[in-house]
Amino acid sequence: MPRFMGLVRMEEGIAPAPEALFTAMDDYVGKLAAAGHFLDGGGLYGTEDAVNFVVADGEVTRVDGPYAEAKEVVGGWALLRYDSQQEAIAAQQEMAQLHATYWPGCKVVATLRQVSEAS
Numbered sequence: 001m002p003r004f005m006g007l008v009r010m011e012e013g014i015a016p017a018p019e020a021l022f023t024a025m026d027d028y029v030g031k032l033a034a035a036g037h038f039l040d041g042g043g044l045y046g047t048e049d050a051v052n053f054v055v056a057d058g059e060v061t062r063v064d065g066p067y068a069e070a071k072e073v074v075g076g077w078a079l080l081r082y083d084s085q086q087e088a089i090a091a092q093q094e095m096a097q098l099h100a101t102y103w104p105g106c107k108v109v110a111t112l113r114q115v116s117e118a119s
Helices: 019-034 085-102
Strands: 003-011 038-043 051-056 059-064 072-081 108-114
Touching: 003 085, 019 038, 019 085, 072 085, 085 108
Parallel strands: none
Antiparallel strands: 003 072, 003 108, 038 072, 051 059
């Protein structure tokens, strides 16, 4: 069964999500987990404590957050398993719809990518 990575990008520094969204997401993730689709996932803290390692010209440089230039950051992630890409896409759209329904003032980009199974 193919695995997929779901990512939620959002503007950093906006008001916290409403409790109704957390409740709806808990119910949704519970449903996915019970069906064997949700493997792991969670929300991420802001970039204030983030650490980036930048590789350029054969050198590695550490850059600590916060990052003033960051407008959109990954706010959450999920590792998912579905029989088909079409099922995964439908599930990601449903998750995005939960954000539209319960947090209509936010701008979220919900991305779905298939995980490479190459060794």
